[in-house]
Amino acid sequence: MKIVVTVKLVPDTNAEKRIDPGTQRLIRTGVETVLNPYDEYALEAALALKEKLADGSTVTVLAMAPEATKETLRKALAMGADDAVFLTDAALAGTDTLGTADVLAHALKNIGFDLVICGGLSDDGSTGGVPGALAEFLAVPGITNARSLEIIDGRVHAQRETDNGYQVVSAALPVMLSVTMAVGEPRYASLKGIMGAKKKPIAPMALANIGAPGSAGAAGAKISLLSTAPPPVRGKAKVVEATDGLSGAQAVLDFLKERKLV
Amino acid sequence: MNFDLTDEQKAIQSLARDFARGEVAPRAEEMDREEAFPYELVRKMADLGFMGLPFPEKYGGSGADTISYALAVMEIARIDASTAITMAAHVSLGASPFYLFGTEEQKQKYLVPLAQGKMLWGFGLTEPGAGSDAGNVATKAHLRDGKWIVNGTKAFITNSGTDMSGGTTITAATGTRPDGRKEISNLIIPQATPGFTRSKKYKKMGWRASDTRELAFVDAEVPEDSILGERGQGLKQFLKILDGGRISVAALSVGLAMGAYDEALKYAKERHAFGQPISSFQAIQFKIVDMLCEIELAKNMILKAAWEKDQGRDFNQTASMAKLYAGEVSRRVVNEAVQIHGGYGFMDEYPVSRMYRDQKINEIGEGTNEVQRVVLARMLGL
Ligand SMILES: Cc1cc2nc3c(=O)[nH]c(=O)nc-3n(C[C@H](O)[C@H](O)[C@H](O)COP(=O)(O)OP(=O)(O)OC[C@H]3O[C@@H](n4cnc5c(N)ncnc54)[C@H](O)[C@@H]3O)c2cc1C
Ligand SMILES: Cc1cc2nc3c(=O)[nH]c(=O)nc-3n(C[C@H](O)[C@H](O)[C@H](O)COP(=O)(O)OP(=O)(O)OC[C@H]3O[C@@H](n4cnc5c(N)ncnc54)[C@H](O)[C@@H]3O)c2cc1C
Numbered sequence: 001m002k003i004v005v006t007v008k009l010v011p012d013t014n015a016e017k018r019i020d021p022g023t024q025r026l027i028r029t030g031v032e033t034v035l036n037p038y039d040e041y042a043l044e045a046a047l048a049l050k051e052k053l054a055d056g057s058t059v060t061v062l063a064m065a066p067e068a069t070k071e072t073l074r075k076a077l078a079m080g081a082d083d084a085v086f087l088t089d090a091a092l093a094g095t096d097t098l099g100t101a102d103v104l105a106h107a108l109k110n111i112g113f114d115l116v117i118c119g120g121l122s123d124d125g126s127t128g129g130v131p132g133a134l135a136e137f138l139a140v141p142g143i144t145n146a147r148s149l150e151i152i153d154g155r156v157h158a159q160r161e162t163d164n165g166y167q168v169v170s171a172a173l174p175v176m177l178s179v180t181m182a183v184g185e186p187r188y189a190s191l192k193g194i195m196g197a198k199k200k201p202i203a204p205m206a207l208a209n210i211g212a213p214g215s216a217g218a219a220g221a222k223i224s225l226l227s228t229a230p231p232p233v234r235g236k237a238k239v240v241e242a243t244d245g246l247s248g249a250q251a252v253l254d255f256l257k258e259r260k261l262v
Numbered sequence: 263m264n265f266d267l268t269d270e271q272k273a274i275q276s277l278a279r280d281f282a283r284g285e286v287a288p289r290a291e292e293m294d295r296e297e298a299f300p301y302e303l304v305r306k307m308a309d310l311g312f313m314g315l316p317f318p319e320k321y322g323g324s325g326a327d328t329i330s331y332a333l334a335v336m337e338i339a340r341i342d343a344s345t346a347i348t349m350a351a352h353v354s355l356g357a358s359p360f361y362l363f364g365t366e367e368q369k370q371k372y373l374v375p376l377a378q379g380k381m382l383w384g385f386g387l388t389e390p391g392a393g394s395d396a397g398n399v400a401t402k403a404h405l406r407d408g409k410w411i412v413n414g415t416k417a418f419i420t421n422s423g424t425d426m427s428g429g430t431t432i433t434a435a436t437g438t439r440p441d442g443r444k445e446i447s448n449l450i451i452p453q454a455t456p457g458f459t460r461s462k463k464y465k466k467m468g469w470r471a472s473d474t475r476e477l478a479f480v481d482a483e484v485p486e487d488s489i490l491g492e493r494g495q496g497l498k499q500f501l502k503i504l505d506g507g508r509i510s511v512a513a514l515s516v517g518l519a520m521g522a523y524d525e526a527l528k529y530a531k532e533r534h535a536f537g538q539p540i541s542s543f544q545a546i547q548f549k550i551v552d553m554l555c556e557i558e559l560a561k562n563m564i565l566k567a568a569w570e571k572d573q574g575r576d577f578n579q580t581a582s583m584a585k586l587y588a589g590e591v592s593r594r595v596v597n598e599a600v601q602i603h604g605g606y607g608f609m610d611e612y613p614v615s616r617m618y619r620d621q622k623i624n625e626i627g628e629g630t631n632e633v634q635r636v637v638l639a640r641m642l643g644l
Contacts, residue, residue: 191326
């Protein structure tokens, strides 16, 4: 079967993030681009599934991002994805979450799929809105927050994480599924994978290839971003130096009592 | 001129960094304390392709270049020198002799499993009485009934006695040359050879998790075809092996310095004295800046040597300078890193104290500082 993993390319998760006051968008210059960490879990789930099925199933990664970030996809190929589709178009700048889901749905219909696996959340935009909307636009069952999955007789069986446990759900393919970090630690890209990745194809895709959906770009956005603000600066932490655990615990307790927190 | 790494080199560097931070860092302190050889890490490094990093795929390697190899050693040494030397000695001293000089049959038999990291291999040059003067080999081998009979002792041999060590290649006098001097050859000695024994691990000041042993040969018998490549070429061969090894030892030194720098920088921002972070004192700032400058310089020298090697050029002088300079930089940097930590730097639970102990060998192994200077002076025709 054909598994497609949607990966967002995000600014280095360890880098300090700054917003351009003019455009209200994240400043990307000088910051390295990486695979959205949650999407590495999605890719891991896809690769593990492919290995388990061992029936010629393939894993394709799909990213929609600015042209300059394309080579970041090599890491997904080095980890073991068979090929990649890179959707880029100047007209995509400013696409909102709903628009992203719509555009990705157009791309996925063009590529073809049996199973779409998304990360649960992007590290930068962080709306978590794409997966659900994607299932809707694709008109396929959507299973969000899966912690494990398997394929039995053409159906996905998954455990969905909830606040107080998990649900066991199942749906007939094709399916859109998003995963949590409980699916398993992403593998390292091996040296062999890195050396082989340059030979794997990254197919370019533009809006014109997928029927130029009107939801794309700032013009198609239904949400306008009015303003952004940095998080409040955290006050100075109080450091307690303790010679042993007990006196340390006592110091913490005194501190909490002083503030009437206990 | 272009200082950019290729996408592939960057990817290998970041893989090594992720691996070192994710897998090696959590174990480094305990491995050092317990003198525990990193079997599990070696197995993982083998799976990822590190143990055969610069060898062609057809010999089980990963097919990457020397620059990538140097970058990988740096990133691992940045976290733990014992793990880094285990990998670097395996690649540069254990496996590369087969790649450089082995017959096709020896390559298939030894290089392939070594590059795949299925077993480790040592290189035994040093003897109790022959270190810097490594050509002065006392270990002897003579032919009897189509077998080499080996007698002698080797000292300080890395990776020679682990549960996954397959054997060691040693230098031995295999006869006398027409000019009356010793004929030296490299002999391939598998672990199970009768008459070949390994001592217990040495107790070491640094590199404590790495495996270093003394080897004894008492009428040890190996088949006649156990000569690596050509008979009588031992001296030339080991000099060439050490040339390549210098790049990786230099990378190890600068990697260690980078690790000590990382720790010092972090600590300087956290630690307060006189009501301010110690990083606000100019005396500390100057140390940190000097450390960074020296690291950058040493790193550039190593990458240049690696680049020259990848271009098929003569790299010996640059590699020798890099080994010498990086070794001394690592000493100055770990020293200042401990200084910046104050008393805490003297305590076992701070990584800089381990780095301080791990550093000294960088100026001794694979050619001491003095020997590097002798070699370089000779290259200058002095
Ligand atoms: C030219 C161009 C410029 C862009 N500039 C920005 C920008 O400055 N800031 C920004 O945040 N976004 C930018 N995007 C991407 C897009 O607008 C966002 O992806 C969108 O807002 C999704 O919202 P989210 O990040 O909250 O996703 P979430 O809903 O939090 O993401 C959940 C999951 O959806 C999938 N997903 C989300 N976005 C993408 C994507 N783009 N490609 C593939 N899979 C995806 C992933 O699997 C992810 O784990 C740009 C895209 C293009 C083509
Ligand atoms: C942990 C560890 C791992 C090792 N791994 C290996 C290995 O895998 N394989 C292997 O073959 N060897 C290995 N060695 C050995 C190492 O390469 C030697 O210790 C090193 O080459 C120095 O030799 P030596 O100890 O005999 O010192 P010596 O040669 O006795 O030197 C003593 C001092 O005299 C100086 N000196 C010597 N000659 C001169 C000269 N001509 N001019 C000026 N000064 C001089 C030296 O610089 C040094 O300061 C290892 C050593 C250690 C400690």
